Amino acid sequence: MKKVLLPTDFSDNAMNSIVFALEFFKYDNCEFYFLHVYEDEVYNTHKLSESKSFDELKLMSSKKSSKNLESLLEKVSTIAPHKRFSYNIISAYNSLLDEANKVVIEKNIDLIVMGTKGEGANHAYAFGSNTLQVLKYVSCPVLVIPEAYEYTQPKKVLFPTNFLIPYKRRELKLLYTMLKPFRSIIDVIYIAKYSNLSRRQVDNKEFLKGEFEDLQINFVNADDKDISGAISNYIEAHNIDLLVMVNTSHSYLEDMLFRSKVDDISLHTNIPFLALQNIRRTS
Known part of the structure; x- marks a missing residue:
């Protein structure tokens, strides 16, 4: 059985890579892990907020992350209700790089699948920064899906x-x-x-x-x-x-x-x- 890690920020780009993975592996027995990290979200929100404490913002982000992952799980279960597939969700207060490394080791992940932003007007960038960090530093094969790529x-x-x-x-x-x-x-x-x-x-x-x-x-x-x-x-x-x-x-x-x-x-x-x-x- 293949073990596939799918990081997500709940964007259309991330969903596109998930749909691609579900289609790509439809002939296989697969265990999918949907991962969302929210450390950056907490820090960025804390800079803008004066009314809530850091711990309050952390708790709010945790609940929001779990809720969105549950919604994602419902969606993918409808898209690909194959008996060959099993689904897991992971919500973590961590950086993407550290949590991806942790999950890869703990779950013995075979492959990471993630989306990357298009180049747009700046042709100097081939990959988004998160994708690039995973490509460079996570000890696991990585399949990168271009933005809006149709399977x-x-x-x-x-x-x-x-x-x-x-x-x-x-x-x-x-x-x-x-x-x-x-x-x-x-x-x-x-x-x-x-x-x-x-x-x-x-x-x-x-x-x-x-x-x-x-x-x-x-x-x-x-x-x-x-x-x-x-x-x-x-x-x-x-x-x-x-x-x-x-x-x-x-x-x-x-x-x-x-x-x-x-x-x-x-x-x-x-x-x-x-x-x-x-x-x-x-x-």
Whole structure:
């Protein structure tokens, strides 16, 4: 059974990602955890309020959070009343980052699914700040759903990799079970000036191939110095439905997420994005 964590702020954007997850996993046995944190809400309200004490505001936010989660639970139970699904709600006075890490460890979560705001007029931002923090610091695969994205079966999947890191079998199994019902085609793209691989890269490539033996997997080489540009161009040219990247040391995604400050990130995508192998960071 897959365990899926769905953070929510009760916005349309968050609801869209929830609906996507319910549709995406309709063939699976899943345990969903809907999480709402309200620490920021309490602090922000306290700045504006002169008539209520901090403890009063905290209690009010707690009741409001629980009530909204109960309403959400009723809604999703109507949308997806599958016997294969079970639902849980978590309300916490905490930051999203700390509570997500806590739940991931305590509940042995397989995947986090969350929405992200659109880029709007400022094209320097690829992800919202909350999504970015989860991508960077929570030790769990994260599936990001663009704002207002309408569910589409992941028939075509792009997996950029440099083959430098050993993949985690648990996460490749997760990806395989996610894609198998749709008979997805996976394009694995290696972006480098030279196509020759080291012994380590060859071994990692063969391991990757073996984990998806029942699915069609194509290996593609691309000579391009601009990794994010090459990925974006491939997505557009080949009608890709899902982008999958590994986030660990010496990976393409690590370079994009950690090489500079938030507003310098250059990866922009209008399709769902799955980050695998997130590892705990200290900076």
